Amino acid sequence: MDVGGAVGLLALGYSHTCAYLTASALLKCWGYNYNGQLGDGTTTHRATPTTIDVGGAVGLLALGDHHTCAYLTNSTLLKCWGYNIYGQLGDGTTTQRATPTTIDVGGAVGLLALGGSHTCAYVTNSTLLKCWGANYFGQLGDGTTTQRATPTTINFWGTVGLLALGGSHTCAYVTNSTLPKCWGYNYYGQLGDNTTTNRVSPFSPPALCGTLSADTFLVAGGQVYVLTCQVFVPSGVVLRIAQGVTIYASPVAAGGGGAPALIVEKGGSLLAEGSATAPITFTAFNPTESSSSSSVSTDPTVLETRGKWGGLILLGSAPTNVATTTIIEGITAKTYGGTNPTDSSGSLQYVRVWHGGAVVGANNEINGITFGGVGSGTIVDHCEVAYNVDDGFEFFGGTVNVKYLSALFVGDDGFDTDQGYIGKGQFLIVIEGLSGDHSMEIDSGIGSNQDVTPRSHPAFYSFTLIGGGTGTGARTGELIHVNDGTGGKFGNGILAYPHLNGLLFEDCGSTLSYTQTLPAASVSISNPGYFYFSANNIIDTATTASQFALLAGGSGVAACTPADTWTAVLGAPGFVAVSAATDLAEGSATFNPLPSATGAACTGTKDALPNSDPFFSSVSCKGAFGSSTDNWLAGYSWLACSGKMAGATCPGVPATLFAALGSSVVAIGGTISSSLALVSGTSYLLTSQLFVPSGMALNIEAGVMVYALPAASPTSAPAIVVLKGGRIVAPGTATMPITFTSVLAESALVSSATASTDSNENAITLGERGKWGGLILLGKAPTNMPTSTQIEGITGYTYGGTDATESSGTLQYVRVWHGGAIVGANNEINGITFGGVGSGTTVA
Numbered sequence: 001m002d003v004g005g006a007v008g009l010l011a012l013g014y015s016h017t018c019a020y021l022t023a024s025a026l027l028k029c030w031g032y033n034y035n036g037q038l039g040d041g042t043t044t045h046r047a048t049p050t051t052i053d054v055g056g057a058v059g060l061l062a063l064g065d066h067h068t069c070a071y072l073t074n075s076t077l078l079k080c081w082g083y084n085i086y087g088q089l090g091d092g093t094t095t096q097r098a099t100p101t102t103i104d105v106g107g108a109v110g111l112l113a114l115g116g117s118h119t120c121a122y123v124t125n126s127t128l129l130k131c132w133g134a135n136y137f138g139q140l141g142d143g144t145t146t147q148r149a150t151p152t153t154i155n156f157w158g159t160v161g162l163l164a165l166g167g168s169h170t171c172a173y174v175t176n177s178t179l180p181k182c183w184g185y186n187y188y189g190q191l192g193d194n195t196t197t198n199r200v201s202p203f204s205p206p207a208l209c210g211t212l213s214a215d216t217f218l219v220a221g222g223q224v225y226v227l228t229c230q231v232f233v234p235s236g237v238v239l240r241i242a243q244g245v246t247i248y249a250s251p252v253a254a255g256g257g258g259a260p261a262l263i264v265e266k267g268g269s270l271l272a273e274g275s276a277t278a279p280i281t282f283t284a285f286n287p288t289e290s291s292s293s294s295s296v297s298t299d300p301t302v303l304e305t306r307g308k309w310g311g312l313i314l315l316g317s318a319p320t321n322v323a324t325t326t327i328i329e330g331i332t333a334k335t336y337g338g339t340n341p342t343d344s345s346g347s348l349q350y351v352r353v354w355h356g357g358a359v360v361g362a363n364n365e366i367n368g369i370t371f372g373g374v375g376s377g378t379i380v381d382h383c384e385v386a387y388n389v390d391d392g393f394e395f396f397g398g399t400v401n402v403k404y405l406s407a408l409f410v411g412d413d414g415f416d417t418d419q420g421y422i423g424k425g426q427f428l429i430v431i432e433g434l435s436g437d438h439s440m441e442i443d444s445g446i447g448s449n450q451d452v453t454p455r456s457h458p459a460f461y462s463f464t465l466i467g468g469g470t471g472t473g474a475r476t477g478e479l480i481h482v483n484d485g486t487g488g489k490f491g492n493g494i495l496a497y498p499h500l501n502g503l504l505f506e507d508c509g510s511t512l513s514y515t516q517t518l519p520a521a522s523v524s525i526s527n528p529g530y531f532y533f534s535a536n537n538i539i540d541t542a543t544t545a546s547q548f549a550l551l552a553g554g555s556g557v558a559a560c561t562p563a564d565t566w567t568a569v570l571g572a573p574g575f576v577a578v579s580a581a582t583d584l585a586e587g588s589a590t591f592n593p594l595p596s597a598t599g600a601a602c603t604g605t606k607d608a609l610p611n612s613d614p615f616f617s618s619v620s621c622k623g624a625f626g627s628s629t630d631n632w633l634a635g636y637s638w639l640a641c642s643g644k645m646a647g648a649t650c651p652g653v654p655a656t657l658f659a660a661l662g663s664s665v666v667a668i669g670g671t672i673s674s675s676l677a678l679v680s681g682t683s684y685l686l687t688s689q690l691f692v693p694s695g696m697a698l699n700i701e702a703g704v705m706v707y708a709l710p711a712a713s714p715t716s717a718p719a720i721v722v723l724k725g726g727r728i729v730a731p732g733t734a735t736m737p738i739t740f741t742s743v744l745a746e747s748a749l750v751s752s753a754t755a756s757t758d759s760n761e762n763a764i765t766l767g768e769r770g771k772w773g774g775l776i777l778l779g780k781a782p783t784n785m786p787t788s789t790q791i792e793g794i795t796g797y798t799y800g801g802t803d804a805t806e807s808s809g810t811l812q813y814v815r816v817w818h819g820g821a822i823v824g825a826n827n828e829i830n831g832i833t834f835g836g837v838g839s840g841t842t843v844a
Contacts, residue, residue, distance in 0.1 A: 033046060
């Protein structure tokens with residue numbers, strides 16, 4: 001065949017061919033052209049090579065079934081043409097093109113591949129994989145089955161070294177992990193994952209329980225993530241969470257352990273980088289329902305509940321003033337602190353932590369977000385804790401800096417700093433409601449040693465603290481409690497609606513100074529240290545005398561006696577719309593905490609940036625909002641999403657996907673070591689496969705509901721398995737049947753139902769089937785198979801024998817709904833499986 005010169009690139013489609021001639025820099029194509037896939041401006045078939053004008057030298061060439069793409073190296077342009085009914089050209093339309101059309105992929109293309117009707121390009125400068133076109137089987141990898149007419153970023157973690165597309169599936173080789181990832185159509189097992197299940201993402205959903213053994217990525221787009229126990233990210237492991245992901249925490253822990261929580265250990269890393277339109281959310285199953293489980297607090301509030309799960313705990317190697325063998329609050333056996341002030345534990349951006357703070361022991365609760373010895377290399381901004389039992393944010397030493405944080409209606413302190421925390425914070429807001437103790441608890445020393453070093457020195461500027469006021473039911477704590485010899489500096493702040501005092505001082509230490517004149521940057525902040533509070537801060541108390549106070553009868557207040565006569569701006573700060581009569585009882589009315597442009601917060605004297613520190617941003621108003629228009633909470637905060645903030649843009653808190661559980665919740669799973677009774681009045685969460693071994697019985701009272709968690713992985717779907725010699729006794733009645741079902745709500749399980757975890761995520765169809773496993777009864781009655789045969793649906797368990805009248809128990813008025821998870825190729829769990837079950841078993 002004469003193509004006119006040496007060929008540098010060659011590609012074949014379903015019925016067309018293209019070759020790029022290096023010497024002449026010409027692209028030539030021939031063959032079938034019904035859809036314009038040759039690119040010569042016609043739909044005429046060509047039986048000889050025809051020159052195609054693509055506008056430059058071609059560096060990459062790929063052909064799909066009926067479309068073509070070429071990447072031009074001199075202009076860094078991607079051009080595509082041909083069939084486009086599924087948007088596979090990427091030009092935002094479904095109109096076929098008979099000439100090369102420029103496609104915007106956002107940068108230089110390093111890899112290019114075309115499938116039957118979809119296209120993928122790897123953008124090297126941003127290390128992003130982008131795909132578009134047909135998506136019936138999830139071949140784009142964006143977590144959906146929605147076709148895309150423009151390049152869509154795929155949540156793919158790592159550098160792509162190789163890229164290939166089949167008719168309806170995609171594979172990429174990740175060089176930094178030396179692992180291939182495949183997704184899309186899998187009817188013939190072409191994904192190589194030992195199943196025939198289609199995959200809509202490059203990543204299989206991980207089990208969110210226990211210690212992660214490898215880098216893990218939680219992708220957006222439809223997977224329901226459930227935190228079933230405490231998850232640990234150990235040293236050397238990275239947990240990355242995509243924008244828009246919601247993680248729901250079980251109200252009780254699988255295996256009876258501590259409250260479900262996420263713990264990043266020293267050396268581990270959490271990359272949770274959400275956005276204003278697609279925040280990352282940690283929340284409870286049913287946040288408006290209280291629970292009396294031993295693992296769950298029963299502290300209901302006006303609107304929401306607290307203590308439904310644990311929280312986030314980040315542990316680093318930055319300095320503290322306690323021993324590095326100290327165990328972090330809220331869990332056991334995990335230490336924090338070290339000698340590296342710039343240590344990084346990852347990044348938290350646009351992260352929401354709602355309804356946590358489970359009590360794990362006497363005076364021991366998990367904070368919303370705990371920072372234990374976390375270093376300044378960690379990025380923290382736009383994070384919110386709402387409705388937590390204990391503190392919102394607590395800093396145990398460390399040097400991490402934070403911006404744009406909100407603590408709403410927590411049960412103790414909005415911000416708590418101690419054990420030598422030396423960090424900076426700007427744009428901080430606390431709304432206490434009626435249950436909060438302090439907006440800020442600022443501590444340093446331990447026990448009687450108030451002058452231990454490093455001394456805490458939080459530098460907090462631009463903060464708004466709104467207390468519970470003086471109404472009935474409000475707690476009596478001051479807005480800022482200064483204790484244990486802490487230093488610090490505070491400016492451009494607003495303290496509003498305290499119960500009594502703005503600041504109260506206790507145990508001040510003996511060596512640091514207290515001043516309203518900011519010391520120079522050269523003055524030590526730790527030894528001896530100082531506590532600075534600007535006179536430009538607004539404290540809206542009844543009188544100037546109540547703005548500052550010393551603890552009556554308190555010990556060690558001599559050093560801070562000057563603070564008792566300090567001054568601050570007295571009077572209303574000028575909120576746009578905040579009323580003590582209606583808004584302080586935990587958001588009972590719509591309000592707006594932004595400062596009015598004509599109010600004291602914006603017209604009064606502002607503090608300069610402390611010591612010209614570049615961390616701090618310039619502001620035109622005091623308080624958490626740097627201007628009268630910068631409402632950074634509006635798009636993602638609970639206040640905005642619940643409709644409590646005027647001018648909110650968030651469309652609302654997503655409806656729960658989960659069934660309404662009872663007031664008492666118990667987790668079940670694993671192999672029982674003694675007979676187990678499930679009693680009416682308790683909701684049971686099947687967190688894993690539950691095995692009833694020989695000699696044991698699972699006794700279930702009439703009316704019991706057993707809710708199965710979503711399968712953490714295809715091979716570990718929760719199920720109940722009665723082994724040979726074990727028994728299940730489930731005598732339901734017509735009026736009180738026994739039900740096994742998914743923990744997902746019925747309303748979320750109809751075939752047409754969709755779910756979305758944030759305002760920007762694509763809707764995904766949940767479907768009715770395969771949400772968990774089922775019931776498997778194994779007996780010793782005869783079969784025509786060897787007794788070594790393993791039962792379908794699980795591995796390692798046999799059935800059959802010689803006892804035709806053996807009994808595996810009783811099933812009467814038993815309902816099994818939404819099960820049948822696929823565990824392998826042609827291997828699903830049936831609703832109820834009887835393997836060699838004898839006639840002594842009652843089934844009716």
